[in-house]
Amino acid sequence: MNQSILGLTYDYIKEIDNYLLITRESPIHYNELEPISTNMIRTTFIPNLLPLEIEEMNMNIKLRYNIASKRMLSQSLKVNKMSIQEYYNLLLQITCVIDDSRQYMLSEKNYIIHEQFIFLGLDYSDIELTYLPLKHVINKSNLQDEMRTLAINLISSIHDLQGNGIQEVIDFLGSNRFSVSGLKSLFMNLINQKLMETAATHLPKVLKTQEDLLNSPEAELVITPWFSALFTRIFATFARNKREDVTDPVPFAAEYIPNNENSKLNTDLLTQSDATVLLFDPKGVPDANYEENIQVKQPFFQYNDGSELKQFEITADNFIIGRGPAGINFVMDQLEVSRCHVEILQIGSQYCIKDLGSKNGTFLNDIPLVSYKIYEMKEGDIVKIVSREFIFCCPFVSQQQIC
Numbered sequence: 001m002n003q004s005i006l007g008l009t010y011d012y013i014k015e016i017d018n019y020l021l022i023t024r025e026s027p028i029h030y031n032e033l034e035p036i037s038t039n040m041i042r043t044t045f046i047p048n049l050l051p052l053e054i055e056e057m058n059m060n061i062k063l064r065y066n067i068a069s070k071r072m073l074s075q076s077l078k079v080n081k082m083s084i085q086e087y088y089n090l091l092l093q094i095t096c097v098i099d100d101s102r103q104y105m106l107s108e109k110n111y112i113i114h115e116q117f118i119f120l121g122l123d124y125s126d127i128e129l130t131y132l133p134l135k136h137v138i139n140k141s142n143l144q145d146e147m148r149t150l151a152i153n154l155i156s157s158i159h160d161l162q163g164n165g166i167q168e169v170i171d172f173l174g175s176n177r178f179s180v181s182g183l184k185s186l187f188m189n190l191i192n193q194k195l196m197e198t199a200a201t202h203l204p205k206v207l208k209t210q211e212d213l214l215n216s217p218e219a220e221l222v223i224t225p226w227f228s229a230l231f232t233r234i235f236a237t238f239a240r241n242k243r244e245d246v247t248d249p250v251p252f253a254a255e256y257i258p259n260n261e262n263s264k265l266n267t268d269l270l271t272q273s274d275a276t277v278l279l280f281d282p283k284g285v286p287d288a289n290y291e292e293n294i295q296v297k298q299p300f301f302q303y304n305d306g307s308e309l310k311q312f313e314i315t316a317d318n319f320i321i322g323r324g325p326a327g328i329n330f331v332m333d334q335l336e337v338s339r340c341h342v343e344i345l346q347i348g349s350q351y352c353i354k355d356l357g358s359k360n361g362t363f364l365n366d367i368p369l370v371s372y373k374i375y376e377m378k379e380g381d382i383v384k385i386v387s388r389e390f391i392f393c394c395p396f397v398s399q400q401q402i403c
Contacts, residue, residue, distance in 0.1 A: 005112070007138040012373040017068035018357070020050075020117075020130070020372075027060035028134070036105045038133045046104050048097045050119060050128040065130060067119055067357075072372060073127075074115035075356050079320060079327025079340050081159035085194050086124045088165070091151060092187035093127050094118070098143065099180045108180065110137060113146035115153060147183070148173035165190045299351055299394040301330075301383070311393075314351065319344040321385065322356075336360050336386040342369075344377075351377050351394060360386055 002009045051066040117130035298313040322341040338358035355362040355369040363384035381392040
């Protein structure tokens with residue numbers, strides 16, 4: 001299902017990797033590309049920029065962004081709340097990327113500052129932004145308004161709201177004092193304040209003032225590692241080379257699991273018990289003997305757990321299946337299942353399915369799903385996650401195709 005933003009259409013495709021594809025109903029012409037930034041993107045590795053391949057055919061342009069090994073920010077926030085420190089750090093990272101644009105001949109006006117176009121690697125400080133190398137982008141808000149909207153939208157995803165820092169951020173983003181460098185300084189100050197507060201909780205009660213904190217021997221032990229870790233995390237991404245792809249980045253990368261002679265999965269090589277095992281048999285072993293005569297009010301899935309027929313209802317508009325457990329509606333306790341594997345969405349009266357960038361993929365009627373692409377579901381459809389099959393039962397819902 002094609003979606004639109006800023007007068008452009010976008011979709012998700014799968015070739016060797018997963019891609020975000022941006023086009024337009026009236027094709028983007030080669031002359032609409034901004035030549036300096038286009039050449040820079042083609043010839044130079046630009047840190048924290050979503051890798052872009054510019055596809056040209058008959059002078060018409062398609063923008064292909066490689067999103068393999070990355071998680072969409074909006075999807076991650078559905079199941080992983082952030083701390084106030086992570087909130088500041090995420091917005092600081094975005095601000096730093098934009099502030100550094102000039103050295104790569106990029107314009108701050110051409111970033112899409114939106115949760116669906118910001119992608120994460122290992123954590124909230126490892127980001128990649130979507131950049132449009134076009135001369136003109138229609139219907140686009142200015143950077144100040146985009147940053148303010150993003151800052152407000154992210155507030156609901158903070159699990160430890162406290163202090164006046166967020167209000168300072170929103171006020172600054174709404175004032176005529178706004179500048180990218182000023183916003184960067186504000187986030188640095190707020191992060192420093194949080195570090196001082198954290199350090200103070202580990203120091204003796206008799207240390208009352210900031211001067212006492214900074215001059216105490218205990219402060220050197222507590223504050224120095226904090227600042228070292230912070231600034232290493234903030235600035236390391238700008239100088240690093242492309243890291244090797246990590247397909248299931250939260251929280252650990254899975255180890256390579258070879259097949260033995262009997263083609264059975266060997267899970268003994270995992271170094272972390274929470275890692276996702278990579279499968280090399282995409283077909284798996286199908287379950288059988290389903291019955292479809294159970295009547296309930298909610299749409300539901302039926303599956304066979306090996307001993308009996310079971311079912312679970314789809315009880316949320318955004319119903320997530322995964323290993324979880326945090327933020328997951330139906331937990332599959334298997335190492336091969338990603339933490340957030342697949343999402344069932346209700347759009348109007350229609351139920352749809354979307355793979356969330358899982359390592360081992362999701363199948364709908366034996367067809368592999370492209371990550372983040374939305375597919376409609378109908379009564380009797382079979383969803384396969386790893387080797388387990390789920391039959392979609394929706395006897396009371398219209399099957400109008402709107403996805």
